[in-house]
Amino acid sequence: MTAVLVVDDDPHLLRALRITLQAHGYEVSTAADGRTALLKAMQEPPSVVILDLGLPDLDGTAVIRELRGWSSVPVLVLSARHGSEDKVQALDAGADDYITKPFGLDELLARLRAVLRRSIEPARDSVVSAENFTVDLGNHRVSHEGQDIRLTPTEWKMLEVLVRNPEKLVTQQQLLSEVWGPAYAKETNYLRVYMAQLRRKLEPDTANPRHLLTEAGIGYRFMP
CATH class of the missing domain: 3.40.50.2300 (Response regulator)
Known part of the structure; x- marks a missing residue:
């Protein structure tokens, strides 16, 4: 229960x-x-x-x-x-x-x-490696040099959507719908907050992100 x-x-x-x-x-x-x-x-x-x-x-x-x-x-x-x-x-x-x-x-x-x-929500087995971290989709784990990085369930889901679409532009509406649901299509504040949190945890330089990129006013892109 x-x-x-x-x-x-x-x-x-x-x-x-x-x-x-x-x-x-x-x-x-x-x-x-x-x-x-x-x-x-x-x-x-x-x-x-x-x-x-x-x-x-x-x-x-x-x-x-x-x-x-x-x-x-x-x-x-x-x-x-x-x-x-x-x-x-x-x-x-x-x-x-x-x-x-x-x-x-x-x-x-x-x-x-x-x-x-x-x-x-179960994830399909696969491991995505970026320069500064590794995402194990099957086991819901993110690590850096062998050390686990703790993500909240929502942070995880947002990262999962991005890494399953490497180098592709994921629109704000797509992210909001997949992570929070269709009723949240206009809640872009959510994206700004969670992207900042993910960058703090995953990017060596949050001011100049290498992996989690913003396409201003449109969406986000994951670069391995």
Whole structure:
């Protein structure tokens, strides 16, 4: 059974989400603050985390950053903050998707399924070698000189789409549709944030990328 950790300081929302998710076949645990959430995620690793940003002890973005220090579990952010800056900060910290309150349960369930698909979708066996890193598509591993490079599920999916199309231009719309789904075709901020994260992890010189190239206003290209 898929285990979901729901983190929110609103007891009524926690109860509603627990009932809804359990009714749809998920195993649900809850936490009302960031420290409790991190402890639960460490003791009983969930399949996915649903996280509110406005927590009483830690900001949700700080929770994501701490979680990303040792886990690549998918994180779906819930928040009453509607500004694009808050969304970018959450994505930059390592969140996989973002939904603002109030939200429809059908949309939440759809986004939950999407982040889970991105984290477990099997890849066809092949290894792609670039000058500065190696991508093992079959085993979902990225390495540099024998050392693993940790990617979040969304970072992995974005990189996978690019390396499966070496030297080809992958449009912004294609990337958004394949990684996040057709409903995200205009969310180009997502691409900017995740490309910056991938470059920080994979490029020796992020200011002058060698492998992950931008075609301004059009898309991206992977060069081995």
